[in-house]
Amino acid sequence: MNEGHSIVTATEHTTRPARIALITGANRGLGRSTALHLAEQGIDPVITYRSHPEEAEAVVEQARALGRTAYALKLDTGRIEDFAAFAEEFRAVLKEGWDRETFDALVNNAGHGHHAAFLEVTPEDFDEVFDVHIRGVYFLTQALVPLLADGGRIVNISTGLARFTFEGSSAYAAAKGAVEVFTRYLAKELGPRGITANTVAPGPVATDFSGGVIKNTPELRAQLDAVTALGRVGVADDIGGAIAAILADGSGWINGQRIEASGGILL
Numbered sequence: 001m002n003e004g005h006s007i008v009t010a011t012e013h014t015t016r017p018a019r020i021a022l023i024t025g026a027n028r029g030l031g032r033s034t035a036l037h038l039a040e041q042g043i044d045p046v047i048t049y050r051s052h053p054e055e056a057e058a059v060v061e062q063a064r065a066l067g068r069t070a071y072a073l074k075l076d077t078g079r080i081e082d083f084a085a086f087a088e089e090f091r092a093v094l095k096e097g098w099d100r101e102t103f104d105a106l107v108n109n110a111g112h113g114h115h116a117a118f119l120e121v122t123p124e125d126f127d128e129v130f131d132v133h134i135r136g137v138y139f140l141t142q143a144l145v146p147l148l149a150d151g152g153r154i155v156n157i158s159t160g161l162a163r164f165t166f167e168g169s170s171a172y173a174a175a176k177g178a179v180e181v182f183t184r185y186l187a188k189e190l191g192p193r194g195i196t197a198n199t200v201a202p203g204p205v206a207t208d209f210s211g212g213v214i215k216n217t218p219e220l221r222a223q224l225d226a227v228t229a230l231g232r233v234g235v236a237d238d239i240g241g242a243i244a245a246i247l248a249d250g251s252g253w254i255n256g257q258r259i260e261a262s263g264g265i266l267l
Contacts, residue, residue, distance in 0.1 A: 025110025033240025113210025187256030203262025229264025
């Protein structure tokens with residue numbers, strides 16, 4: 001194995017074989033919370049990171065503390081030319097860590113924020129957003145579906161901005177709108193294999209995403225709090241818990257749906 005991953009070995013679980021989930025962009029924020037919520041549910045996480053390997057290593061260590069097997073693999077989800085090699089690396093990890101050829105759940109979470117007025121968005125900006133948020137999601141899923149077990153789950157991350165609008169988010173929201181359409185097609189076309197596909201759309205969340213603008217701007221948080229039914233913006237664990245719930249045993253009949261986890265903003 002190359003230096004792009006780290007291995008954590010868990011104790012044996014005798015009740016049933018472990019389920020395995022791959023979560024992209026999980027060294028921090030929503031992805032990290034998702035990985036750890038899944039570990040708490042007894043699902044072994046494989047996470048990807050583009051940078052900050054020390055953060056990815058910390059997530060792996062936390063999963064180990066919860067008794068799970070965990071790996072961290074380096075991946076830039078904006079580089080589709082790397083996806084075939086990544087799939088082979090992941091295949092090797094499945095064999096080494098679990099003596100398996102398949103995994104059970106894919107969470108396409110990796111991404112970055114983009115804020116610019118419509119008239120200021122350049123073609124380069126647009127391409128960068130779409131490369132990661134829809135082109136990367138589309139073709140990474142295509143590369144990994146042969147490894148996804150029949151009866152598996154896919155969760156793609158969208159945004160509340162695909163339902164409501166705030167100025168400066170047109171390119172990002174448009175890419176996420178494409179993700180929502182794509183997810184419905186996945187549910188249809190993979191249905192014969194028993195694979196479900198759903199979208200989780202977070203509302204405003206106080207994390208480091210997009211430069212931590214929500215977390216670090218009290219005036220903006222107050223405005224968003226005021227238009228949210230539950231009276232506050234989200235935190236990472238609100239979203240990680242929601243994604244984990246969609247991947248739980250009892251949620252297998254939910255398919256092709258957009259599920260907004262926003263605390264009820266702009267109802």
